Amino acid sequence: MQHSGDVAPSSQLGQAAVSSGSRPGTWTLLASAFTFAIMLVALYATFLYAPAEAVQGNVFRIFYVHLSLAWLAYLAFVVVFVGSVGYLWRQTRGWDHLAKASAEIGVLFTTLVLVTGSIWARPVWGVWWTWDARLTTSLVLWFIYVGYLMLRGAIGDRERAARAAAVVGVLGFVDVPISFLSVFWWRTVHPPATTVAESGGLTPEMRITLLLMLVAFTALYVFLLRFKMVLEGLRDSVWDMERDRTS
């Protein structure tokens, strides 16, 4: 698009971009400090406050980080959906950044969910993997959003990539509940070969620990999200400056 009269001088764009990124700001520092602090508290609770589990022993402590990561991964993908809808509706860069950042973090968290799930399964169920409903859906989720990121990478033009990704973001999200349902039914039709050793149930200390971990990871998610969105803003500036230079 040619703006014949209003080309922003590259230097102005550059100054703005760098300065907005380099001033951390009190808000950011406070938020980072809070995230750090609450994570420490949550970890203390996980290892020292919560009791060992009745059936599984100490290995059960993986549960807190596994479940927190899973919840945050689902939240991240809800945010991808929101960002995608927002972009399709408004076409502003901010929505696209939101979707992309959240997708990346979501994939990271989902990967960690799958790995911690596998590590947890080994001592408890004797197998490295189990095709139970939640793990399987997490795997499908992983593929959907990895595909999302791959698609973004495969399209060079910024606007077209954003639009294509937004479409996948919406469709993927709509697909997830149906996927879960189908996997769940499938599981009941084909029950697992070995009976899965259930846990004994959560004591009050465990519930508090879980809550703390959830809060801590939510704070971490928000922190990562903001970090990534600032980064995408910088990337946009580079894109714009390069485009202005060659126009």
Place this chain on the structure above:
Amino acid sequence: MQQRLALARALLHSPTVLLLDEPDTGLDLESISELEALLRAGPLNENTVVMATHDLELGLRWADQVAILHHGTFVFQASARDLTLETLKQAYQKVTGEAARAVTRARPPASRSTEAPVASPASRVARAGLFLTQGIAILRKDLVQELRTREAVTGTIIFALLALLVFQFAFAPNPEMAPAWGAGALWASFIFGGMLGFGRAFAGERDKGTLEGLLLAPFDRSALYLAKLAANYCLMLALAVVALPVFGAMFNLPVFQPAVLATVALGTFALAVVGTLFSAVTANVRTRELMLPTLLLPLAVPVVISASSATADALGSPGSLNSLPWLGLLAAFSGIIFAVALVLFEHIVEE
């Protein structure tokens, strides 16, 4: 030289309508005179010629009617007899000036008044009729093309049957496993075969250079999606018509029962809904042969699970109603994804 060849090709079969795009490009003065003589001898007098040019003088000399297009709208139209080069130049400068640009953006384009501002029942019916006509036109084009070459349908069928063969060797099932295993193999073949075919819906257009034209034409976007979906669904049904009997014969399974047929009809539709959409999304992507399966397969998980479970149930216990919940899920999936796809499609093909 290229230009003259192109012109010769265009005039070869004495077209009723001749479209010229900057015909004087790359031609020297002598060739332009030759071209003019050629056109005046036939096409300019007998047929309809539509010419796009930036050369005002040339246009005025050759044409009967002159029009100026600005941002897709006719902002000026007059008979060539009523114009001189000077008046045309003035009109041109006037309509492409700053003021005109602002005004055109502000007011709704006059030439697109086929959309009635008030959605009266009559105009709604007219729009629906137009929508249907457009959709059917595109569908007919695709089907006629396919019937002529039979490339897509042959490729898809052979590939799907080969997949079944590979599965047989890879899994070597014994007879008791046949219903469950067979259902899985069948649907795996459908998906892999389908993926080959779906890609061509839009990528094929892109390769032939017709995708731009299709997108530029004032089609309702949804009509385009529906037409491509219908074409893909026809492809899947053609596949099913061949693959199902072969499969039934090869593995001695009772495929011709209502439950199986219903599952095939619904399952292939569900696959086509997602496949067509992603074909459009990946049409212009460099790595589209990789991206289409990468995007399609995870989202098709509910279809795979539902369809193969329903088929396995039907094949294993013919006449039982166990398939019904799965069919319900398939229907729900199809309905939801179809609705979402219709809404989203417009955003995919904005260029």
Place this chain on the structure above:
Amino acid sequence: MGYLFAAYAVVWVGLFAYLFLLGSEVRGLRRQIEELTRAGDEHPH
């Protein structure tokens, strides 16, 4: 328990690796912006 340690180790290694990645991306982008700013100042158009 070895598994417990492994699980948490993976999580923290993963998170820090991602943070490190983000950090280096930011540094790279900032550098690019500085270069482009300098180029823009030298050859204003």
